[in-house]
Amino acid sequence: MSTRTTPADVPAAEERSRRTWVLAITSIASLLVVLDALVVATALTAIRTDLGASITDLEWTVNGYGLSFAVLLMTAAAAGDRWGRRRVFAAGVALFTLASLVCAVAPDVETLIAARVVQGAGAAFIMPLALALLSAAFPPALRPRALGVFGSVSGVAVPLGPLVGGAVVEGVSWPWIFWINVPLGVALLVLALTRVEESRGPDRTLDLPGLLLAGAGTFGLMWALVQGGSVGWAVAGLVAIGLFVAWQRRAAHPMLPLHLFRSRRFAAANVVIFFHWASAFGVLFFIAQFVQEALGYGPLAAGLALAPWGLTTVIVPQWVGRSVGRFGERPFIVAGLGLHSLAMVWIALVAHPAAGYAAIAAPLVLSGTGIAMCLPAVQSAVLTSVAPQFLGKASGAFSAMRQLGGAFGVAVLVVGFTAAGSYATPEEFSNGFTSAVLTGAGLAAAGALAGAVIPRKG
Structure with missing residues (x-):
């Protein structure tokens, strides 16, 4: 018996194809973004030798990327609403690709x-435009599952970054960690312009004072963290953020409508x-160093x-994405960060040069599982708690909080490290x-407590 395609099936098939392309393009783009935040870590020694870099230069090789990333996130979201999310996303891909080329030939x-x-x-x-385009392409009922796939692809960059960096440095040379972005970036640019439909926010008026204050506030806080807790910059950043909040209350076209934070789901998820x-x-940041400094592994072996940590980020988010619609986000957030926190306590109890890698392998899997459980659930909580016209701005705020959290985490864990140890001996x-x-376990526990405030979806 033959199967015939009816005219009504054609639009449905086209719609599924369109969504598949959007999911693939945005997920791979996010993979590159997260990967390049981490891939440099195992290449720093080679960069220092080849370019004669100082330790300060090496720090800025890592921190320069995160600083501009965090400062411009809210601006990017506002620009996407104003000039088109696909257009701004494509411009970001083009700029990222060109900058990767310059890094490779520096x-x-x-x-x-x-x-x-x-x-x-x-x-x-x-990053924020990828989330906004993905959310616009998928209706609320299908969005959590799509975010699960998105989280799997971008999440695998966390363990893949050090692995790729180590393999490339040992196998070829450090510039190739940037060269590999060029063909991928060109392909993504072409696909974004031909396979993704344009979307915009309803409010296309740029809030210039808001952009300046948000950028200044984020810069001040990020700079303070990068500089090891500079009080002056931190205060300046907090003052700018306070002025930003005050301005948003009275702005005719706010870049971040404060009424979004009246939603307990949105506020707690951020x-x-x-x-x-x-x-x-x-x-x-520290586990990658532990296996090298304390256990004596090389970059590739590290x-x-x-890798066991990374496997969980491929499998778990897809299961969470399929289950969030039934159970809500809160159980996965609380359980995920709870598992990660317990795993860190476990590692703290057994980690020692004499214990070897086997002692931390199981808690690494537990930690990765917990982290992978939380991410798609918290993304879903943010992006399903706002109206479609606010997706771009919500994505920008969410991405900015993520970047600030990363810088804060490294700074706080460095303080914890230096208070009890050093690089003198294993x-x-x-x-x-x-x-x-x-x-790190304490930070995860704080996140689990915040997750417990998120109301049950229903």
Whole structure:
């Protein structure tokens, strides 16, 4: 018996194809953005040797990317609402690709740092618009599942970053960690312009005072964290954020409507992602070093040691995406961050040079499972708690909180590390590492408490 396609089936098939393309394009773009935040970590020694970089130069090779990324997120979301989300997303991909090319051919460390700052700016115009385009393409009933796939793809970059960096540095040379972005970026640009439909927010008036105050506030806070807790910059950032909030209350066309925070789901979920990424990013920073400094692994072996953690970020988010509609986001957020926190306590109890990698393998899987459970659930809580016209602005706020959380987590865990240990010997590093991961456990517990405030979906 033959099957015939009726005219009514054609639009449905076209719609499914369109959504599949949007999901693939936005997920791969987010993978590149997260990957490039981490891939440099295992290449720093080679960069220092090749370009004669100082330790300060190396810090800015990492921090320059995150600084411009965080500062421009809200601006990117507003620009997408004003000029078109696809157009701004495509511009971000183009800028990211061009900056990657400059990073790859950089003749000195100053050029590399400048290109990394521009690369972070391109990333800022990708991530919030990717979430907004994805949310606009999928109706609320299908959105959690799509976000689960999105979370799986972008989440795998967390453990993949050190692995790719180590493999490329040992197998070829460090510029190739940037060269690989170029063909991928060009392909994404072409596909975004041909396969993604344009969408805009209803309010196309740019809130220039809001953009300036939000950028100044984010810059002040990020700079304070990058500089190791500079009080002056932190105060300046908080003052600018206070002025931003005051301006948003009276602005005719606010870039971040404060009424969104009247939703307990939206407000609590933004607090959750701050602590989620603070703990996850800060812990990864030290675990990648622990297997090298304390256990004596090389860059590639260190990346492979994180592979069990990475497998969970591929599998778990898809299951969560399918289950959120039935159980709501709160159980996955609370249980996920609870598991991650317990895993960090477990690692703190057993981590020592004499114990070896086997002692931390099981809690690493537990930690990865918890982190992977939380991310798609908290994304769903944010993006299903706002009206469609506010998706771009909600995505910008969410992404900014995530980046601020990452910088905060590294800064706080560094304080915990230096209070108890140093790089002098493997034993001294283990002492500091224990303090750092316990700090990470506390941050995860704070995120779980915030998640408990999210109301049951229904």
